[in-house]
Amino acid sequence: MLNASPDPEIWKADALSMYQRLLPAEFFHRLQKEAQARQNNRVYALPVVMWLMIQQRLTSNSSLQSAVLELMGGLPASFWPRPCKRLQDGRQSQSPLSSHTGAYNKARQALPLTVVEQSCDRMFEQLTTLTEGNVAALGRRVFFLDGTSVRLAHSEELRQLYPPGSNLHGESHWPLLRMLVAHDLQTGLAMRPQWGAMHGPHAVSEQELLEVAIDRLPSGSVVAGDANFGVFSVAYAAEQHSHPMLLRLTVQRAQRLAGGPLHDGTDRPIVWKPSRDDRKSHPGLPEDACVRGRLIVCQVQPSDTTAPLLLALFTALETGRDEVLKLYGQRWNIETDLRALKSTLQLDQLSCATPEMVAKELNLAIAAYNLVRAVAYLASQQTGIPPRSYSFTRVRNVIRTFAPLIAASSDPHQTQQYVQKMMYYVLQAKLPKRKRKRLTYPRAVWHKGQSFPNRKA
Numbered sequence: 001m002l003n004a005s006p007d008p009e010i011w012k013a014d015a016l017s018m019y020q021r022l023l024p025a026e027f028f029h030r031l032q033k034e035a036q037a038r039q040n041n042r043v044y045a046l047p048v049v050m051w052l053m054i055q056q057r058l059t060s061n062s063s064l065q066s067a068v069l070e071l072m073g074g075l076p077a078s079f080w081p082r083p084c085k086r087l088q089d090g091r092q093s094q095s096p097l098s099s100h101t102g103a104y105n106k107a108r109q110a111l112p113l114t115v116v117e118q119s120c121d122r123m124f125e126q127l128t129t130l131t132e133g134n135v136a137a138l139g140r141r142v143f144f145l146d147g148t149s150v151r152l153a154h155s156e157e158l159r160q161l162y163p164p165g166s167n168l169h170g171e172s173h174w175p176l177l178r179m180l181v182a183h184d185l186q187t188g189l190a191m192r193p194q195w196g197a198m199h200g201p202h203a204v205s206e207q208e209l210l211e212v213a214i215d216r217l218p219s220g221s222v223v224a225g226d227a228n229f230g231v232f233s234v235a236y237a238a239e240q241h242s243h244p245m246l247l248r249l250t251v252q253r254a255q256r257l258a259g260g261p262l263h264d265g266t267d268r269p270i271v272w273k274p275s276r277d278d279r280k281s282h283p284g285l286p287e288d289a290c291v292r293g294r295l296i297v298c299q300v301q302p303s304d305t306t307a308p309l310l311l312a313l314f315t316a317l318e319t320g321r322d323e324v325l326k327l328y329g330q331r332w333n334i335e336t337d338l339r340a341l342k343s344t345l346q347l348d349q350l351s352c353a354t355p356e357m358v359a360k361e362l363n364l365a366i367a368a369y370n371l372v373r374a375v376a377y378l379a380s381q382q383t384g385i386p387p388r389s390y391s392f393t394r395v396r397n398v399i400r401t402f403a404p405l406i407a408a409s410s411d412p413h414q415t416q417q418y419v420q421k422m423m424y425y426v427l428q429a430k431l432p433k434r435k436r437k438r439l440t441y442p443r444a445v446w447h448k449g450q451s452f453p454n455r456k457a
Contacts, residue, residue, distance in 0.1 A: 014406050014419050015058070015371040015399045016076070018053055022123045025081050031115050041084035043071075044107035046115060048079050052362060053108065057345050057361075057368040059400050064101040072099055074408035113359055120192045120363045121216065123370055128218055131377050133186040137323045141221040142185040142246075144334040145229060147206035148342065149198055150177050150362070155353040163200035174349070179362065180209035182217060183337045185224075185330060187387050188373045190337065190366050191216055211237045222246055222317065226331060230314060232278045235291045244316040245293070246328060254312035257295055262310050266297035267321045270315065292316070298325055303440065326400060333388065340392040341369060372396045379426045394429035398422055 028046050032039055039046070052067040059066065080087055090097040133141045150173040152158045164172035178198040182191040194213035198203035206228055214223065214237055223238045223245045230247040238245040255261055257270050272291040279285055293316040300311045342348040349364050352358055376390040402422040407413040409422055 012080075014422055015375060016051070016403055016407055017419075018371055018374055019054065019123075020047070020076070020078060020127050023047060023050075023119050025078070027119075027122065028115070031118060035112070035114065041080070041082050043084065043087050043090075044104055045080060046111065049073065049104070049111050050119060050367075051075070051079075051366045053111075053360070054368045054371070055403065057321045057347075057365045058372070058396060058403070060344075060346055064104055065099075068101050068104050070097055070404055070407070071104075072097060073342065073404055074403065076407060080374045091316065100309075108360070109357070111360060116360050116363050117192065120367050124189065124191055124365055125218075127187075127189055127370055127374055128184065131186050131187050131189065133189070133372070135185065135222075135327065137319050137387060138222065138317065140244075141218055142224055143182045143191070143217055143221050143328065144185060144224045144331055145180060145182045145206075145210055146334045146338065147178055147180045147209065147224065147228070148338050149341075150179050150195070150347060151175070151349040152177060152358060153349075153351050154354045157354060159357070161355050162197050163202065164206065165199050177358075178204060178206065178209070180206055181338065181341070181366075182335070183334050185327075186235060187377055188333070188337060189370050190341075190373075190391075192363055192366055195362065204381055207231055207234050210234055214238065214241050214243065217241070217243060224331065232291070233282050235272060235293070235314065236274070236285070236289060239291050240265075242435055246313065246315045246317060246324065246329075247438065248328065249295075249312040249314055251312065252311065254295065254297065254314075257314070258297075262297045262312060264297060264299040264310065265294060268295055269293070270295040270314065296321055296324055300325075303437070307417060336392075341365065344393045344396055345369060374424060375399060376429075377425065379429075382423075383427060385430065389431055390426070391429050391431050395426055398425045398429060 025047065032046075048071070052071065056062050056064075056067050057162040063254060077083070083091075086095075086097070089095040097115040128141070135142050152162055154173055154175065158175040162175040162177045164175050166172060176198040176302050177195045180194050181193050183189070191213070194209040196202070196209060210223075210229065211233065212226075217223070219242070221243060223234075223243045225234065225247055227248045230253060235245050235247060249257070251262065256275075257272060258266070270293055272293065274282070274285055274289055294312050296313045296315065298311050298313075299308050301308050311325075311328075313324060313328060317324055317327075345365050345368060347362070350358055350361050350413075352361055372392060372395050373387065376392070376395045377387045378394075379390060380387040399422070402418055406415055406418045406422070409418060
């Protein structure tokens, strides 16, 4: 369990204490020493800036002013092992800290991206180590991968790096990037994302992003994806990194592998060899490149009551056919995870105007997401129900309400009361058990009227 520490003052079941435990002051000191970067004692130290940026994301992307006011309200003294004179004077009310955002904004800009990346990686590695996420039938973790787009602020630097899309009406206004995420099936924890341009001469595909990000997946975990990832390059990359794969195939690709029409109930071994197009797009493939696995075909009934279809899967898992189908049936979880990132944490559009700040915001948004998932995991340990049975939005709202109170509290007894009260409401944040399925509707959008003329460049 996460709260296995013998010292209750060090470890509490709230996001702030969790953040400080996962990223202690010694960790930041080691990063500075390795980078040979000296930083004087100051109010906006590295862990303080990162926490305030995480808190901004937890509070629906609040303003810089809100983050500074949270600092004015009080943060634990453990953020500053050696407080500077400015901070000491502020604590003694001789010279209160300024509520202007200039110093905080400069600290955000100066925050090294390498520190952010290593911090996010450390949080993810520790949380995956401290949580039980293995699928019982496999004895290993399963990570579902999927891609999405993120809209960026309109700046010339971002437009050059992440060109906007275009259609018959012309070029769009907003730069776009393509982001790949990997989420743990059991706990919902997310790995640091990988991204690149969505349009333009340097556009990258989701498959290319996966081939780069796969190095950071936990050892031996299962790579699962929909038909967009059911290509040879993904299967080969997973095998080369010792990750069993579970990939959906398009009907055409499955027929080519099967050597004929597909039949319900098929479950047979397959040796997948690259096609001419695969070798053209990946010229570095060795001559004997191949992936050994199983082709599983099953007729399934979609939940939207449309006609049944044949589901074709390629997997290197040796478990039973029914277990494989049940496992892939949980793929929709990553869609709700993406909704939590883009809607609840408002990652659908970023307001920062430089590529480096975009990278910091994306990484720290995932850090904020993982803290919420970790709190939900702690609740699941008390009730015995799965972590995904808790509403991400409701748990985030509870954390958002109690985090400032816990941060400003200087009385350990009062802090513990806040934590217990917070967990009480987290335990109530369970998803409802619906007795009947919701009605499904065809995909459609409301017509947008054009009452204003188009803006000219």
